[in-house]
Every structure is written in structure tokens, then in C-alpha cells.
Amino acid sequence: MVAKKIENNVFIFAVENAFLHKGKASEGAVLGKALSSDPSLKDDIVKLRTHISKAVKDANKLSIDEMETLLRKENPDFFEKKEIAERELPELPGAEMGKVVTRLAPEPNGYLHIGHAVSFFFNHYYAKKYSGKLILRFEDTNPEKESTEYYDAIKEDLAWLGIKYDKIKRNSDDIELFYKHAESLIDSGNAYVCRCPVEKSRKLRYDGEECLCRKNSSKENLELFREMKKTLKQGSATLRLKLDMKSKNTTLRDPTIMRIVEAAHPLQGTKYRVWPLYDFANAIEDAKCGVTHVLRSNEFQQRDELQNNIRELLGMDSPHIISYSRINLEGTPTSKREIQKLIDSGKVSGWDDPRLATLQALRRRGIVPETLERLAKEVRMTSGSTTISMDALNTINRKILSPTAKHYFFVPSPEKIEVKSKGTFYIPKEDAKSMKKGEIFRLKDLFNVKFIGKGEVEFDSDKVKSNTKKLQWVSSDSIETEILVPETGKTIKGLSQKEVGKLKVGEIIQFERVGFAIIESTGKPIKCILSHE
Ligand SMILES: [Zn+2]
Structure with a gap:
């Protein structure tokens, strides 16, 4: 009887989750919900997982309409709760008023995109909500990838988003600190210098086998680490953490924590030649900055364990880590490599091409920061896949712009009368x-x-x-105007009423019967980009 009840509840949770994620309920989310509804279910987690697995499969088979009908009957509160919940994000675990510290941790190796913005809004939101602090921290310890232009572009994008931070810092200012911690790990026998060729250590890592370097004494390792800082060539030695070469989580198979990079760093120049890898720098900095809550997309999830391990070895506290799925915009890549490919092949004009999902592109297209903030609140921190359609983004933008955008007449292909x-x-x-x-x-x-x-x-x-x-x-005093339609790449040429001539670059207006558009340049003709209808 009890079992029957649980089965039914689990199925309702699965349908709710499937409804929220358009037919793609996630087992993890349903498990979380079930356990929070009844913690005693933990006692038989194997059975519970079997129930959930089946429930999720069954729920995902329903059409959205069927889900809604079922939920309205079985759990009418769901819709009401959903509407209330959308207004505010959930409480953070272990958050204390005045003591929450969150951080924005971009790497200055490219332009920010919609996923960063949503993530930044979460961190900003919670720092504000708990009267805490928000730190902007540049994860800049990869000299070959980073460039000064990106530090500035990131700050500019943050200003546009309206996100204010309390403190700004750069990991590259702390290289001596990373050395100190690296040496203490060597000293305690938890790190060693590996001199195996890259291919060999990759294969050993894949096979779960240890290399001979692992057996060197701390003294030998300290000496080798000093050599790394002075003379050893790039690629000839790395500092690795001694963890578990057989771990199922492959990031724990003696990961590299420091390596030699001979390229000049955009800010530090050639002052240092040994640089920490992302996880090492990130783990230490989060502890050093007193970050209490890390809110980041779940592409990092596998590394949480590694970062917690690093902190544990160094006797540091770990923050609460909250992962959620990364936001993508349908039909347009957010990965740097893919965007670069589009630029190189001439398919898009640059990082700010209005068809892209970089913040520069969205801003240029007339998507306002409030839209991205509202989007963050609507998608919330889910673990399911989150791909936003351009239409959904446009709908939010339209709602925000409609009450205040000025209307103007525009006449395409004008005919004189x-x-x-x-x-x-x-x-x-x-x-x-x-x-x-x-x-x-x-x-x-x-x-x-x-x-x-x-x-x-x-x-x-x-x-x-x-x-x-x-x-x-329009009358005879009208002015030549061109509206670029990003999706088609075509330009609508026509005349707009003379008042359009007084607008400034960046103003977003509504051309009747065409749509919302942003002024790209003034002069003759006036050039605009169509935001959406
Ligand atoms: Zn080795």
C-alpha cells in the first residue's frame, strides 16, 4: 500500500518535471524531489531509483497537453506554485544574511555569451538577496589563450548588464601563492613532478596506470619543481596531484595542476613560466576569496570533486556548489571554437554579428539586459537541458520594450503620390x-x-x-532608412518619418508594421537592425 503511494507520487513528480522541461524529465531532478518530500525513502534508494526510472520514461511519453490535464487533476496546486515560484529564485543552502559571497569567474579568452549572462545574474541575484558580496575574478592563468582586449570587453559587458561587483581580482596576481601551495603539496607527498611525454601519460591515465615518476621522493620533486620554474622546457614536465589512478571520475586520475608555459602572459609578461591549471587555481581562489556559494553550469560538475579534494589537502573549506544546466540559444553556437569557425569562414561578420548569442551581438541586435535577467528567472537553475529559442527570447524582449518604445512610420520601397x-x-x-x-x-x-x-x-x-x-x-521631409534583418541578411530600404533623424545610436524603437529596431548608425541613410517583430 505504502509502496503504491510512493509509486504514484514519483510518477506525479516525473510528470511535473517533464512538463517543465518539454517532455524531458530528468531522473536526478525527480530523485531530489522525491527525497525532499520523504527523506526516509533514502533507506531503499535502489528500489526508489527503479520506480523513478520507470516513472520518467512513462512521463516523457505523454504529450504536453496530457501532462497538463493529468496535473490539473492530480495536483492542481502545481500551476499556482509554479507561477509564484517564477518570481523569485529558491533559497540557497546554508546561506546566512550578510555572509554570502558569490563570484563571477570568467576567463579573459573570449567574449561573453548568453550563458555567462544568465550565470552572472544568478550570482548577482544571491549576493544582493543576502546582502552579501560579489567578486569579479578573472581566471587568467592560461597565457596562451588570454588577451588584454577580453578583460576590458568583459567589464564592458558587465556594465551593460547592470551587474555591479564589490571587488575585482585576477588569479594571475597570485602566482606566488600557487607556488607556495604547490610546494606544500609536494612536501606532504601529495604532488609529484611527472616527466613522461604527453602521449604516454595520457595513455596511462586512460588505462588507470601509475607512472614511475610517482615514486620520486618529496625532495627530488621539490628540486624538479624548482627546475620547472627555471630551465625545463615547456611540455617536458608537469606537476601532478597524487590522487587515484583508478578513480571512476577520470579527473581524479592524478590531474596536472601546474605546467610550464613559455608564452608571455597579457598582464604578467614573462615573469612566470610555471602556471596553475584551471582546477588548481579555481579551487584555491574560491577558498581564499571566502566564496560561500559557487553557482555555475554543470559542465564543471565532474570537477567539483577534484576541487574539493584540492582544498581538503590544503586544509581549506569548500563552498556550497550549485550546478545547473548551461543555457544555449537555439540555432547558434556559444562555444568559442565554433564561433571562430563561422567568423573565419565568413558565415558571420564577427563576434558581434547580430545572429550570434554573444552579449555584444545581442546588445547590437537590441536585446536589452532586462530580458536576460528575466530569462534567468524563467529558466531558473534546472539540471535539464536548457535551449532557449530565439522566439522565446524575442517574446520577453518585446514585453519589456512595448510599454516604452516610441513608434515611427516606415515606408519600404516608397512610391510617391x-x-x-x-x-x-x-x-x-x-x-x-x-x-x-x-x-x-x-x-x-x-x-x-x-x-x-x-x-x-x-x-x-x-x-x-x-x-x-x-x-x-511619410511626407517629403522623410529620411532614407535601411533596416537589416539579421536572419536573412537582407536589408529593407525605405523612408522613415523625419523624427527618426533625431534619434541616437543604440536607441530601440518600433517601426509600425515592421517591428522593433535599434539604431546602428545615424547619417544618410540611417541604418538600423531589426530586433524582432
Ligand atoms: Zn610520469
């Missing part, structure tokens, strides 16, 4: 072509005209008549 004693006007060619003799049209918000013959119209009346087709128009 003379209205006797009223002046010269331009209307869209397409409208002009569809006119029939004697038909009455309204120049929107102005007056009605009657079509006489090709290019000839006459004033009809002022009165608004129902069923009269309304046309966009």
Missing part, C-alpha cells in the same frame, strides 16, 4: 500596386484619399471610416 493642395507623400509600393480606381484609403492618423489612376490620388475626407485600409506614409 501627390495629393492636390496637400503635398507630396510616400506610401509602400506594395500598397500602391494593390489600389483600385475609385477606392478610398486612409493615410494613417491623417486623412482619406481616393485613388484616381496610376500615381494619382485626391483628398477625400478627414473622417475615419471603418473598413478603410490604413496605409503607412
